Amino acid sequence: MPRPLAYLLALIVILLSWQLLALVIASPAFPTPIATVPMLSVYATQLGPDFLASLYRVLVAMLLGTVTAMPLGLVIGTSSRLDALCAPILYILYPIPKIVFLPVLLVMMGLADTPKIVLIAITIFFQVLVTVRDAAKEVPSAAILSVRSLGASRLDVFRHVVVPACLPSLFTALRISSGTAVAILFFAEAFAGSTGLGYFIVDSWALLNYPRMFAGIIAMAFLGVLLYEVFDIVERKLARWR
């Protein structure tokens, strides 16, 4: 089934179930899609800029987290000495929910884009670091040995063996953590500032305008799907051999 058709079908199923659920629950806090969907165009002039602000934050943050974590993960994963040193540090820091640093970042960096981007970037950094490190450890030694026997330098081995071997894991990590990234984005935007989808949603809540709030939720869901698809497309471009 072609991708757009699959999405269309999924959309129909979701909207139908939502409609049924809303009719059963019958609460003003849970409006039907029939009441909600038109709000997307009613508030388009506010939703559009807020959507773009959120998209910008999450994309820059994920890029930042990836370009810092990827080289580090590759180096740690391929050096058992460095790994012995870094693994305990990683194991202690990785499980800390990074969202707890939001107040600290807000105090240090103000209410604009920076603290939100940094918070998401830190989260992505650890997810990518751990995944890429594990993937780099698993690179088959036969591949490394035979490339080295061809006279390859350490840099050649990275370029031709380790990096391509780790790319699929990197993209799996990015797809999985795109959900977390959007969740953190929501929290950060709801907590501070007056832009972005997170702010739009809690602002609607404060106004008790639930259909408007759900329009924001739909936009946020779309943001998540967009990220997922972008990573999918980039992966298929970069890892055609799969």
Next chain:
Amino acid sequence: MLTFKQVNKSYVGKARQLIALDGLSFSVPSGRSFAMIGPSGCGKSTALLLAAGLLKPNSGEVLIGDQPILHPRRQTALILQDFGLLPWKTVFENATLGLRVRACAKEERIVRTHQALQQVGLEQFAAAYPSELSGGMRQRLALARALALDVDVMLMDEPLSALDLGLRESLQDLLLALWRRRGYTQLLVTHSIEEAIFLGQQVLVISPRPGHVATIIDNPEAGEANYRNSTLFAARCRELRKALLSQSGRDGAFNRTRDADNSEAVTDIHSGKDTNCDA
């Protein structure tokens, strides 16, 4: 000439030190093809990695000509058991990789890679990925990657062990034809008695770990046309089989008390998958 002089090599394992090679000495004269056979875990693969310059001996020397080998050398090719192909590169990109890391000029690189692919019959598959190839084709690709380089030493670690008999024999013929055309020094590690006799002008029988040369079987007729079907070939296979059995027979008991892994390896040879030429 590829020479091993009293080579010792041990690995530091988790629980104990593992002596892989203990005084391994032999030499392969230039342009000759030798085979190395012995139970698994006897250090054959370690010997190849030493010859390729990917490992350094603890003591003793590995020489090519009069040059000690401590780093990978440009004119040496190594083909490992699972071929070491890169799944993310196409057939052409895999075959050209050696030339690429040696910064060979692009035009020359393309010509030489196509020639190498042609020699192994893979030129129509240049754009395919290794996962789209059969086992025999992958093996030929590994061979092409080595052939694209101007090599004078070819090292192979059980290159054909994953293939079925018919394919194996046709690839043995290919290995032989390429060796005769290119005239490189060849050292082949194998588990198969027939393969050792077919391709090795001398067959070095390695003892169970720690490995050293236990017996050498002279087999100067290797490389002659139709050798595989001659009575001499069958006789040589019998001779080699006997040498292997006496090795494992003698060292088996010694071995079981020392090292459980090795006795497994010995039974591996006993079980005689590879001795079917004996009939």
